[in-house]
Amino acid sequence: MSHPATLRRVTAIAATAITAVALSVPAAQGAPPEETLRSEAPRDLKIGSAVWGQNELLDYDRKNPTEFQRILAAEFNSITPENDMKWAEIHPEPGVYDFSGADAVVAFAQANNQEVRGHTLLWHSQNPQWVIDASASWTCQEARDVLEEHVRTIVGRYAGEIYEWDVANEIFQDDWDNGGVRLRTEANPFLKACAEDPVALIGDVFRWAHEADPEALLFLNDYNAEGINTKTDAYYALAQELLADGVPVHGMGAQGHLSLQYGFDTSIQANFERFAALGLKVAVTEADVRMPLGDDGEPTAEQIALQAERFDAMLQACINVAACTSYTVWGFDDARSWVPGVFPEGYATIMTEEFEKKPSYSALLESLRDATPGKSPRTPPGLNTLNR
Numbered sequence: 001m002s003h004p005a006t007l008r009r010v011t012a013i014a015a016t017a018i019t020a021v022a023l024s025v026p027a028a029q030g031a032p033p034e035e036t037l038r039s040e041a042p043r044d045l046k047i048g049s050a051v052w053g054q055n056e057l058l059d060y061d062r063k064n065p066t067e068f069q070r071i072l073a074a075e076f077n078s079i080t081p082e083n084d085m086k087w088a089e090i091h092p093e094p095g096v097y098d099f100s101g102a103d104a105v106v107a108f109a110q111a112n113n114q115e116v117r118g119h120t121l122l123w124h125s126q127n128p129q130w131v132i133d134a135s136a137s138w139t140c141q142e143a144r145d146v147l148e149e150h151v152r153t154i155v156g157r158y159a160g161e162i163y164e165w166d167v168a169n170e171i172f173q174d175d176w177d178n179g180g181v182r183l184r185t186e187a188n189p190f191l192k193a194c195a196e197d198p199v200a201l202i203g204d205v206f207r208w209a210h211e212a213d214p215e216a217l218l219f220l221n222d223y224n225a226e227g228i229n230t231k232t233d234a235y236y237a238l239a240q241e242l243l244a245d246g247v248p249v250h251g252m253g254a255q256g257h258l259s260l261q262y263g264f265d266t267s268i269q270a271n272f273e274r275f276a277a278l279g280l281k282v283a284v285t286e287a288d289v290r291m292p293l294g295d296d297g298e299p300t301a302e303q304i305a306l307q308a309e310r311f312d313a314m315l316q317a318c319i320n321v322a323a324c325t326s327y328t329v330w331g332f333d334d335a336r337s338w339v340p341g342v343f344p345e346g347y348a349t350i351m352t353e354e355f356e357k358k359p360s361y362s363a364l365l366e367s368l369r370d371a372t373p374g375k376s377p378r379t380p381p382g383l384n385t386l387n388r
């Protein structure tokens with residue numbers, strides 16, 4: 001990225017002739033352009049963050065952004081509505097849609113030359129009460145009708161604005177007693193109503209979404225879907241089945257919600273490669289790395305370093321597999337992270353509550369730079385012990 005010509009000219013004048021003015025010019029004008037995650041991304045890899053439009057973007061004024069908005073625009077070229085496109089938010093009553101949060105996300109993206117990942121159409125969580133109530137007596141056809149109307153409405157409204165959709169989210173659940181995983185035909189009201197043939201319903205959701213927006217890449221998406229394991233084996237088999245049926249499924253997303261309490265499965269790249277070999281795209285869709293914190297609420301130096309390694313390992317897999325289209329963090333700052341509200345853990349994102357960049361941020365930036373031909377490594381090779 002380079003300065004616009006006018007800015008370069010102004011800078012040159014300020015530097016040579018008008019010293020007094022030069023002193024009052026903000027340092028940034030004379031400095032090289034700021035390196036950000038999006039500016040350093042190789043090929044057409046999208047670097048994204050989740051954002052809650054309803055909370056953060058409704059009053060967006062591009063001439064006077066909040067600090068959060070400024071960083072969101074500077075660092076990321078993709079954004080995912082963290083909640084705004086979920087059923088409970090966007091379709092709170094039968095026949096009633098509230099597009100305010102989702103519209104704010106799309107408008108912010110357009111204003112800042114970003115793309116949008118849609119999230120999500122078929123999920124067992126964050127469904128509105130009316131769906132939960134009605135589903136108690138749904139026939140499969142009734143469930144299908146409700147879902148089809150919703151999918152066509154939402155995907156159609158944002159057609160052309162969304163490059164990837166998480167169509168089906170977390171449709172497998174653990175079932176240790178019976179070989180590992182099975183489709184979520186109890187907690188998911190739609191799959192439950194169509195439990196006799198849930199795969200037929202899943203396929204049709206992709207078909208409806210594809211008809212409503214033929215350009216968007218349509219994804220399966222789940223947690224614990226980074227490495228090769230029982231769950232990703234099930235997705236691999238499902239993807240093959242859907243593809244054999246001619247279903248327009250285009251990608252497999254690994255959410256990337258990691259915890260330092262558990263080990264990290266280094267087979268993520270091999271896993272991405274096997275999905276890519278099916279002709280699918282892959283993506284890291286919701287990366288964060290949480291950890292148990294001590295009584296002082298602070299991570300140890302070791303945890304901080306390990307977090308950077310984990311964030312980076314997921315990025316490396318994405319960089320190394322050409323079919324990986326996007327790497328998205330699930331919020332970039334600890335103040336807005338979903339983690340402390342849900343887990344007895346924290347420090348899960350790449351920036352502190354004060355937007356201070358953590359080593360995790362630096363590790364991502366460095367890996368992106370290293371992956372871009374012609375860009376010299378930020379740190380002389382060998383000096384960085386953090387993530388190599």
Ligand code: XIL
Binds near residue numbers: 082169286
């Ligand atoms: C989370 C949001 O971050 C929270 O704000 C919300 O309260 C619950 O959902 N997997 C997903 C995401 O696919 O939609 C979830 O987002 C996190 C887990």
